[in-house]
Amino acid sequence: MYLYETHLHTAEVSRCASGSASGQAAYYKRMGFTGIVVTDHFLGGNTIVPDGLTWEQKVNMFCKGYELAAEEGEKLGLDVFFAWEYTYMGIDFLTYGLNKAWLLDHPDIDKLFINDYLDLVRNEGAFVVHAHPFREEAYIPVIQLMPRRVDAVETINAERKDFENRLAAKYAEAYGLKISAGSDNHHGVQESLCAIGTDKKLETIADFISVMRSSAFEIVRMPG
Ligand SMILES: [Zn+2]
Numbered sequence: 001m002y003l004y005e006t007h008l009h010t011a012e013v014s015r016c017a018s019g020s021a022s023g024q025a026a027y028y029k030r031m032g033f034t035g036i037v038v039t040d041h042f043l044g045g046n047t048i049v050p051d052g053l054t055w056e057q058k059v060n061m062f063c064k065g066y067e068l069a070a071e072e073g074e075k076l077g078l079d080v081f082f083a084w085e086y087t088y089m090g091i092d093f094l095t096y097g098l099n100k101a102w103l104l105d106h107p108d109i110d111k112l113f114i115n116d117y118l119d120l121v122r123n124e125g126a127f128v129v130h131a132h133p134f135r136e137e138a139y140i141p142v143i144q145l146m147p148r149r150v151d152a153v154e155t156i157n158a159e160r161k162d163f164e165n166r167l168a169a170k171y172a173e174a175y176g177l178k179i180s181a182g183s184d185n186h187h188g189v190q191e192s193l194c195a196i197g198t199d200k201k202l203e204t205i206a207d208f209i210s211v212m213r214s215s216a217f218e219i220v221r222m223p224g
């Protein structure tokens, strides 16, 4: 089985992360993964990228975590894919399938109303996962769900409580949404990891999306 991490941050881009891009790649290689998707917090979220730059400068800075992880992955034999985690008032949307060129062509998408953002990226072919929908934190005002505007729900997040994951699974089931699972890794070595396992190797992010859309994977939990 091929193991993939769907939800991971780098210290170069995500303000809340301490795991460097190269360190994250090395850790997952050591843990026997075939690939990782780098999902740093997007512009307007918990990112180190400041606001007072041009769009191009911001996108270049934002993509750094992925690019450094990909460089290290190339050396180590770990496949590294690009995505991001878009935040709107405490709701987090993992957005897969669009690349840096697409971002450069779509300035200021960090400033969109959330409905418009989700409609835009999904029309452009993105696969959107609502990450940890039942997470409670001091800075999250209310639990909010947007079942008509996402493709899938992260029903197992290795960093969330079991009951939050159970509610997420009920939510996905009730609305007929696809499921996803990930570690939300911010710091490298973490107590428990959650991978998706596939029986064929994923060559591109499009392969990843087709596996997610067809639920052709197993959820694999393991100690980190
Ligand atoms: Zn974070």
Ligand SMILES: [Zn+2]
Pocket (backbone or CB within 6 Å): 007, 008, 009, 039, 085, 131, 184
């Ligand atoms: Zn995250």
